[in-house]
Amino acid sequence: MLTVKNKTLETDPDGYLKNLNDWSPAAAEAIAEQENISLTKEHWEIINVLKEFYATYETSPSARPLAKAVKKALGEEKSSSIYLMTLFPESPAKQASKIAGLPRPANCF
8 A cells, every 4th residue: 555645545565556547746756765766857757658658558568678668768878777777776677667657567576
């Protein structure tokens, strides 16, 4: 469970939102705080790429498709695993998807 602006949002045992429609920028901030991440403009760029990817393919990308989508949207320098790991140190695909309110990527355990 996650409380955002006096509203309780249901999460799975790993902290992913159960209802995609519960996501909001405030929910993203709350999830990021639980992940010990302070969201910056650079984080939001990746989150927005993820949201667009999900809207197109109806799935959360694993590491390689994420890097490919970031490269296409933001350029090669922001698609490197080193850059993405500085923003989402646990696992860029998993952490960024969680903060974006998306399901866990299928190939990420």
